[in-house]
Amino acid sequence: MSNATPDTPRPPAGRAGMKKELPERFRAYRHVWVFIELERGQVHSVSFELLGEGRKLADKLGVQLAGVVLGPPEEATQNAVAQAFAYGADLVYFVEAPLLADYRNEPFTKAMTDLVDTYKPEILLLGATTLGRDLAGSVATTLLTGLTADCTELDVDADGSLAATRPTFGGSLLCTIYTLNYRPQMATVRPRVMPMPQRADRAIGRVIVHKLSLAEDEIVTKILGFLPDSQSGTANLAYADVVVAGGLGLGGAENLQLVKSLARAIGAEFGCSRPLVQKGWMPADRQIGQTGKTIRPKLYIAAGISGAIQHRVGVEAADLIVAINTDPNAPIFDFAHLGIVTDAVRFLPALTEAFTRRLSPHSRDKLAS
Amino acid sequence: MHIVVSIKQVPDSAQIRVHPVTNTIMRQGVPTIINPYDLFALEEALRLRDAYGGEVTVLTMGPPMAEDSLRKALGYGADRAVLLTDRYFAGSDTLATSFALSQAIAKIGETFGTPDVVFTGKQTIDGDTAQVGPGIAKRLDLHQLTYVAKIATIDLAAREITVERRCEGGTQTLKSKLPCLITMLEGTNEMRRGSIEDALSAARRQIVKWSAAEAGIEDLTKCGLRGSPTVVKRVFAPTARSEKAAQIDTAEKTLRDLADELIVAIFTRQPALEPELAFDGA
Known part of the structure; x- marks a missing residue:
């Protein structure tokens, strides 16, 4: 990985992937596909975010952007097709079957691999949700192609290869990964990593209908039931406008109360950095960062968080990042917009109180008059 | 029942340091641990063995020093440990890794009895891909059950298993068949303290060590860098x-x-x- 001779081509010996020589059987692979994740009648927002990103890649490559909709014969599935067009797809590949009513690995893997084998995309993007990861791993192994997980940046090279960048080594560094000699080039992206594109409703375009060649009695795994999460609020963390989070600088689990109090006072969601989950101070679904939730709030307040890269990639899309940390050299001050070098444990109560004073209806009335 | 748990020895990532000039990982002296997510898989496997009888085989692929993680697993109470180690595996991406591990699991099946359940952790803390478990399932044609929060029932006679699986917005209850591959969710159990006897014997127990050839892998073009469709072209620190x-x-x-x-x-x-x-x- 030396940077000394960036322009010298590497010797191809022993490293099949390093030499770009696309085998004949892959040369017909074209166009960018986005898997449209549909569960219980709703398209997951990550699919729209991926359509936005896929649009850019397709335009750079001069190819078409397709949505892949797999679902049961219901109105919601038709709506997903319309939404794919509204968020930028040029065409939709469509498999409709009762077997696709709820996600199971077998029928979805079969439908997706059949589509890829038949219509041959060069790039296939999926959301890095529990569903998307379950499916992507099976599809890539069936197709024997490369799959890059949790990308934070997607681009195409001058020669048209997908350059998929992701954090590596537990988030200490970033790396750019290519699938040079295999197709499709597959990548997953976590929700909220890419911006939500503008919706532009328009007529439904070309829909290519494909049949699922699988019967229910061929599928071993059966769904016995589904229990939806109670509204704990964690589902909203990724999409919240204001987020307050705590890190190891809080010193002890009991001080997380200070984070929650501030969050409550300003109507924010709360979260934490990875070490707190590892210590068991907060549940994993509150973790913010590369291996937790990616957030894009208007305001993010990080209290006692040092700002390791794996945390940074999960928050840097926030409009305004405020960092509170005792260490003036903490990396979080390299990407925060506003910083205060102070002890969060002492400062948070004062901030909560100041916000409460400022935001109370009484003081708002005074401001108005 | 025979249960195989595939684990990985990883650097304790909180302690990884990056060389300020070359931007390379400084691995020297970094302590290694069993990937924390794998401990939930191992504990669940031990519980199944305790409830239904049988054996737990732990498997890892890695350099010779990955033996340390296997000894830890033996200390927790695993019955057998297999180390898959060969320079041909160096540079494996997830596809090549799932190939090598699935070949080794097939060999374990031939040698020690066909596994009823193969476990992996949800993902590793160094790669964070969550792809190797599904890769093994696909290659061995095991029923794939990812993000499992709870094993509700197992009927060995009927070869049936019922699990609760975390999915977007809720929990699915799935009924499937053995043999299956389960990736275990974190926080679903707590690793036991191994017995004194296991802890004492772990250091001197025999570990099965297989090269690629010994694991029955004939096609070396599917291993290591050569068998990896993905190529890391650039590693860099964020600007x-x-x-x-x-x-x-x-x-x-x-x-x-x-x-x-x-x-x-x-x-x-x-x-x-x-x-x-x-x-x-x-």
């Missing part, structure tokens, strides 16, 4: 933002003044925010 955070001067100010000053700074930068912030009357 710093051009400007650092604007610091609010804390000298000789009360916390109250500081807080007010910060709020003014926030609303000066984001004027549209103030009317949106909730007031809950506290």
Whole structure:
């Protein structure tokens, strides 16, 4: 990985992937596909975010952007097709079957691999949700192609290869990964990593209908039931406008109360950095960062968080990042917009109180008059 | 029943340091641990064995020093440990890794009995891909059950298993068949303290060590770098933002003044925010 001779081509010996020589059987692979994740009648927002990103890649490559909709014969599935067009797809590949009513690995893997084998995309993007990861791993192994997980940046090279960048080594560094000699080039992206594109409703375009060649009695795994999460609020963390989070600088689990109090006072969601989950101070679904939730709030307040890269990639899309940390050299001050070098444990109560004073209806009335 | 648990020895990632000039990982002296997510898989496997009888075989692929993680697993109470180690595996991506591991699991089946359940952790803390488990399932044609929060029932006679699986927005209850591959969710159980006997014997127990050839792998083009469709072209540190955070001067100010000053700074930068912030009357 030396940077000394960036322009010298590497010797191809022993490293099949390093030499770009696309085998004949892959040369017909074209166009960018986005898997449209549909569960219980709703398209997951990550699919729209991926359509936005896929649009850019397709335009750079001069190819078409397709949505892949797999679902049961219901109105919601038709709506997903319309939404794919509204968020930028040029065409939709469509498999409709009762077997696709709820996600199971077998029928979805079969439908997706059949589509890829038949219509041959060069790039296939999926959301890095529990569903998307379950499916992507099976599809890539069936197709024997490369799959890059949790990308934070997607681009195409001058020669048209997908350059998929992701954090590596537990988030200490970033790396750019290519699938040079295999197709499709597959990548997953976590929700909220890419911006939500503008919706532009328009007529439904070309829909290519494909049949699922699988019967229910061929599928071993059966769904016995589904229990939806109670509204704990964690589902909203990724999409919240204001987020307050705590890190190891809080010193002890009991001080997380200070984070929650501030969050409550300003109507924010709360979260934490990875070490707190590892210590068991907060549940994993509150973790913010590369291996937790990616957030894009208007305001993010990080209290006692040092700002390791794996945390940074999960928050840097926030409009305004405020960092509170005792260490003036903490990396979080390299990407925060506003910083205060102070002890969060002492400062948070004062901030909560100041916000409460400022935001109370009484003081708002005074401001108005 | 025979249960295989595939684990990985990983650097304790919190302690990984990056060389400031070359941007390479400084691995020297970094302590290694069993990937923490794998411990939930191992504990679940041990519980199944305790409940239904049988054996737990732990498997890892890695350099010779990965033996350490297997000895830890033996100390927790695993019955057998297999180390798959060969220079041909160096540079494996997830596809090549799932190939090598699935070949080794097939060999374990031939040698020690066909596994009823193969476990992996949800993902590793160094790669974070969550792809190897599904890869093994696909290659061995095992029923794939990812993000399992609970094993509800197992009927060995009927070869049936019922699990609760975390999915988007809720929990699915799935019924499937043995043999299956389960990736275990974190926080679903707590690793036991191994028995004194296991802890004492772990250091001197025999570990099965297989090269690629010994694991029955004939096609070496599917292993290591050559068998990996993905290529890491560039490793780099993220570029710093051009400007650092604007610091609010804390000298000789009360916390109250500081807080007010910060709020003014926030609303000066984001004027549209103030009317949106909730007031809950506290």
